[in-house]
Amino acid sequence: MNQLAILGGSPRFSSDLPVGQLYFPSWDRYEAAMRGIFERRYYTNQGPLTNILEETLSAFFGVKHVVVVTNATLGLIMAAKALSLQGKVIVPGFTFIASVQSLTWAGIEPVFCDVDIDTHGLHPASVDSLIDKDVSGILAANLWGGACAIEELQEIALKRGIKLYFDSAHGFGVEAFGRKLGGFGELEVFSFHATKILSATEGGCICTNDDTIAARLRNMRSSYGAGPPVDVPLTSNARMSEAQAAIALMSLEDFESNVENNRLQGAAYSRALADIPGISLVRVDRDCKSNYQYVVCRVDEQSFGLTRDQLLLALKRENVNVRRYFYPGVHRSVPYNESFSENSIGLPNTDKLCAELFQLPVGALVNVDIATAIGELIGELSENAGEIRGRLSQ
Numbered sequence: 001m002n003q004l005a006i007l008g009g010s011p012r013f014s015s016d017l018p019v020g021q022l023y024f025p026s027w028d029r030y031e032a033a034m035r036g037i038f039e040r041r042y043y044t045n046q047g048p049l050t051n052i053l054e055e056t057l058s059a060f061f062g063v064k065h066v067v068v069v070t071n072a073t074l075g076l077i078m079a080a081k082a083l084s085l086q087g088k089v090i091v092p093g094f095t096f097i098a099s100v101q102s103l104t105w106a107g108i109e110p111v112f113c114d115v116d117i118d119t120h121g122l123h124p125a126s127v128d129s130l131i132d133k134d135v136s137g138i139l140a141a142n143l144w145g146g147a148c149a150i151e152e153l154q155e156i157a158l159k160r161g162i163k164l165y166f167d168s169a170h171g172f173g174v175e176a177f178g179r180k181l182g183g184f185g186e187l188e189v190f191s192f193h194a195t196k197i198l199s200a201t202e203g204g205c206i207c208t209n210d211d212t213i214a215a216r217l218r219n220m221r222s223s224y225g226a227g228p229p230v231d232v233p234l235t236s237n238a239r240m241s242e243a244q245a246a247i248a249l250m251s252l253e254d255f256e257s258n259v260e261n262n263r264l265q266g267a268a269y270s271r272a273l274a275d276i277p278g279i280s281l282v283r284v285d286r287d288c289k290s291n292y293q294y295v296v297c298r299v300d301e302q303s304f305g306l307t308r309d310q311l312l313l314a315l316k317r318e319n320v321n322v323r324r325y326f327y328p329g330v331h332r333s334v335p336y337n338e339s340f341s342e343n344s345i346g347l348p349n350t351d352k353l354c355a356e357l358f359q360l361p362v363g364a365l366v367n368v369d370i371a372t373a374i375g376e377l378i379g380e381l382s383e384n385a386g387e388i389r390g391r392l393s394q
């Protein structure tokens, strides 16, 4: 058996295995699509491919309007403005920092709320307790190919007369509560970053069934206007280019097979990790039709023998580039850590998840054999935990 890299052996994998999807079309398909764009000489600002993408996605999601954008972060910023949110908005601390930054860019104060330990999404009772006269909305996140307590949050928003919208950056193609994500709340924002199941290299979209919100978003997206003008507070440039739209359309053709690949890889991890003490796969998508976009793991230091961060370091030496999303929680990240007060509201579930979770590679650069080998490698690391700890303390 090869010696572990952290103990002086050579890396188990010859090249880097990243956490994210990276499913891309073949060079031939890409070349043909780019040839078409160059022949038309129309590169951005609602070109033909962008229009086709919006129509195709509208049918895919089963929503009235899809507004494609150059990335989900800008989509979230525009969403806050299009919804005329003011004052404060409730948001999880357990999310990618872009969710919260979007509020700050829109001039809104984030109110951090704890998450449910099972769904990893906003905890409805905690949300309810944080609503006061200054709170105008709730921004909930649907993580890891699963969904948060959408229906309970919807009831709270309705009862308290505030707006609910979703950061569904991880949720492309996910079905929850009997229908696809995309049509819940006032709107939902999806990411088409290269590390997501639907990729446009960078990209994203906003889904809504509301004509007014859609018209506002379309005006805000393009600094010199596209479509009939409506009253908006600010404009931006969040246009999707034709090259991005072409890649998204090809990625959409491959969506079902990519989801199936991910599912098989997740199942291989599950088998390989089953008997290793202190490691468990975390599934927040049991009640959903998932896109299997992330393989989320929890490590228990006592039974595994290494801390989460020692394990990550050892895997990194083997070229397994796992991530610890989301560490630290956004409430403990700059600039929010300066004003977050431990005494006001605690976020115990958030802090626990931030300390224990990590995400394994899944997607185009992985296959079932590689997932199995990574699982077995984690077992070897546990068996050699004492020696590894000793080496790390030198």
Ligand code: T4K
Pocket: 017, 018, 019, 020, 022, 071, 072, 073, 074, 095, 096, 098, 099, 141, 167, 169, 170, 190, 191, 192, 193, 194, 195, 203, 204, 321, 323, 325
């Ligand atoms: N809301 C939520 C809940 C989100 O998770 C995100 C983004 C957003 C909103 C905002 O969406 P966008 O504005 O990004 O559309 C990543 C991604 O940059 C980010 O999109 C994602 N979530 C977040 C969870 O993770 P990093 O810094 O960990 O990823 P990055 O780019 O380093 O890639 C991961 C690994 O993949 C690295 O090992 C390098 C490798 N890689 C990456 C890219 C892009 C490649 O080998 N090739 C590539 O082209 O943040």
